[in-house]
Every structure is written in structure tokens, then in C-alpha cells.
Amino acid sequence: MSITTDPSRDLLADNDDLASQTSTHVNMLSHTQSPNPHHHHKRTRDAASLSTSSTSDNPAHSYIQFNTPLQSTKISIFSTLASALANASIPPDSISNTIHFCAFPSTRIIDEKLAFITILDPTLTPTIVSIIRSTFDLSLPTPIDSLPTPPSHSDVDTTNDPDPNSQFPRNCRIISCPFYNGGTNIFSHDPTGMAMAQTHGHHLHLELLTSLPPTTLNAIGWTCCCSTCPHIFLSPTDLRAHQSNCTLRISTNTPTLDPTTLPHWTPLFSICPDSRKTELTTIIRTSPESTPTSLFPLISQWFMESKPDHQPATPFDHHEL
Ligand SMILES: [Zn+2]
Ligand SMILES: [Zn+2]
Numbered sequence: 001m002s003i004t005t006d007p008s009r010d011l012l013a014d015n016d017d018l019a020s021q022t023s024t025h026v027n028m029l030s031h032t033q034s035p036n037p038h039h040h041h042k043r044t045r046d047a048a049s050l051s052t053s054s055t056s057d058n059p060a061h062s063y064i065q066f067n068t069p070l071q072s073t074k075i076s077i078f079s080t081l082a083s084a085l086a087n088a089s090i091p092p093d094s095i096s097n098t099i100h101f102c103a104f105p106s107t108r109i110i111d112e113k114l115a116f117i118t119i120l121d122p123t124l125t126p127t128i129v130s131i132i133r134s135t136f137d138l139s140l141p142t143p144i145d146s147l148p149t150p151p152s153h154s155d156v157d158t159t160n161d162p163d164p165n166s167q168f169p170r171n172c173r174i175i176s177c178p179f180y181n182g183g184t185n186i187f188s189h190d191p192t193g194m195a196m197a198q199t200h201g202h203h204l205h206l207e208l209l210t211s212l213p214p215t216t217l218n219a220i221g222w223t224c225c226c227s228t229c230p231h232i233f234l235s236p237t238d239l240r241a242h243q244s245n246c247t248l249r250i251s252t253n254t255p256t257l258d259p260t261t262l263p264h265w266t267p268l269f270s271i272c273p274d275s276r277k278t279e280l281t282t283i284i285r286t287s288p289e290s291t292p293t294s295l296f297p298l299i300s301q302w303f304m305e306s307k308p309d310h311q312p313a314t315p316f317d318h319h320e321l
């Protein structure tokens with residue numbers, strides 16, 4: 001059977017000249033990619049038209065490499081990519097839900113990193129490359145045949161820092177990373193160098209670092225917030241700043257306190273009905289964000305309910321309002 005543009009004329013009637021130029025490709029691809037092109041024609045065409053420069057002569061690749069801002073996360077990449085794939089009628093299970101990140105072997109390209117995704121349906125690789133190219137600006141996606149081996153625990157160099165005066169490891173401690181630099185220093189011995197080393201770990205190796213046993217993590221200069229919060233820091237200043245605001249850490253520690261003994265809660269306990277003091281204590285312990293001010297309306301309500309005869313008085317009706 002011959003492939004003509006005629007059957008797709010009606011599907012493309014709402015489009016411009018570009019559509020008619022690409023309609024042959026669309027027709028071919030919609031027959032091969034979509035079981036029901038009449039239901040998916042618009043989306044299939046959009047996806048297919050992105051890949052018209054690809055030819056079927058290319059071998060099927062199973063991985064795509066592209067660059068991305070250093071600070072981009074797996075979640076942000078996947079949520080953006082998932083909606084772009086959905087708009088092109090690409091099934092979500094065409095890609096795996098894993099992303100590997102690698103550093104550029106460059107001290108000048110430090111605000112970008114390489115991302116690697118796995119294509120589970122290699123026939124879609126050229127289309128997905130095109131979608132990544134149009135979705136992530138200047139990402140330069142490229143099909144590749146294999147993934148770089150992700151680092152494992154055995155790739156972590158826990159030997160002593162080469163410079164005993166260093167306040168933090170001044171190279172990446174993951175041997176397979178370009179910033180391991182053969183075990184010699186590469187980050188400057190100042191706050192800028194420490195920030196750079198910490199950012200490097202956060203955005204390139206977070207999964208591996210947070211999976212390390214605490215002793216190994218500490219041996220390479222990192223400290224975890226606490227047993228319930230997985231955030232890790234190289235900088236002691238950043239660690240303290242995080243800990244002072246960390247809800248997980250604070251809520252973990254709060255049960256050891258007895259709120260009834262803290263002076264700033266005393267006024268609230270003084271108006272709280274005796275029958276509900278246990279409930280108030282529970283609220284304070286389990287809601288670290290609560291304050292005497294935020295809980296006042298509730299406790300005031302309890303007070304009113306317990307004193308029906310006082311209506312319309314308020315617990316503070318002797319105060320000036
Ligand atoms: Zn590294
Ligand atoms: Zn924390």
C-alpha cells in the first residue's frame with residue numbers, strides 16, 4: 001500500500017503550510033506509533049513533526065543525555081518532561097523514572113550538569129530527543145548507547161584529607177566523579193570553595209551521600225540534620241541555620257519538653273478548662289508551628305463552652321480591647 005498525504009488532509013485542515021510539508025511524515029509515524037491515529041492525530045502529529053529530521057537509519061538508542069541547570073531536581077525534570085510527553089501522546093512508561101546526574105569535567109561549567117534518562121521504548125528515542133530539545137532550552141539532548149556507571153558506596157574515598165589544615169574536603173570524595181580530581185584539592189579553601197563543594201554534593205550526589213552510613217558520611221565532612229531529617233550539609237553554618245528552622249527536627253525534639261512548664265504557654269493554660277489541658281498539651285507537642293497567639297481563638301472557644309453562664313463575657317473581658 002502506498003503512503004499518500006490524502007488521508008490526513010482532513011486531520012490537518014486546521015493547520016498551516018508547515019503541516020502539509022510534514023504531513024507525509026506525520027502519516028507514516030501516526031500509522032506506526034498510534035494504534036488509533038484518528039483519536040490522537042493532533043498530539044501524534046505534534047510529536048512526530050518534532051522528529052522529522054530523524055531518519056529510520058539511526059540505530060535505536062536506549063538512553064538520552066542532556067544538560068540541565070545544576071540545581072534542577074529529578075522531580076522538577078520529571079514533572080516537566082511528563083507533561084511534555086503527555087502533550088505529545090507519548091505513554092508515560094516510555095521512559096524509566098530514574099535520572100542519573102554527572103558533573104561536566106570543567107571548572108567553568110559549574111552551573112550545569114549532565115542528566116541521563118533511560119528510554120524503555122527505543123523506537124521513541126528520536127521523538128523524545130526532540131521533545132527534550134523543545135522542552136528544556138539549550139539542553140542539547142543526544143541519544144547514547146549506555147549509561148555512565150552510577151557511583152556506589154565503594155566509590156567513596158574516606159581516607160584523610162590530603163591537607164590537614166582543610167576545614168572541609170576540597171575535592172569531591174566520589175572517585176568516579178571528575179571533581180575527585182585524582183584525590184587532590186580543587187575547591188578553594190574559603191567560604192566560596194566550601195559553598196561550591198556543598199552545592200556540588202547536593203545537586204550531583206545527594207542520593208548516594210544520603211544513603212551512606214553516618215560514619216562514612218561524617219568521614220567525608222558531611223553532617224546529617226538529625227535521625228528523622230535527611231538533609232545533609234558540609235558547612236557547619238548552613239547546618240545550624242537549617243536545624244534552627246527544621247520542622248522535622250523540632251517536632252522530633254518537642255515531645256521531650258513539657259509545654260506546661262514553658263512560661264510563654266502559661267497564660268493559655270490558665271484559661272484552658274481543666275478537662276481539656278491534656279488536649280492542649282497534645283496540640284502543642286504535635287504542631288510545632290503553633291504559638292500562644294495562633295491557639296488563643298481555639299482555647300478561648302473552649303473556655304466559653306465550659307462557662308455557659310458567663311455569656312457574653314470573654315476570658316479577657318477585664319482587659320481593654
Ligand atoms: Zn562529585
Ligand atoms: Zn532538618
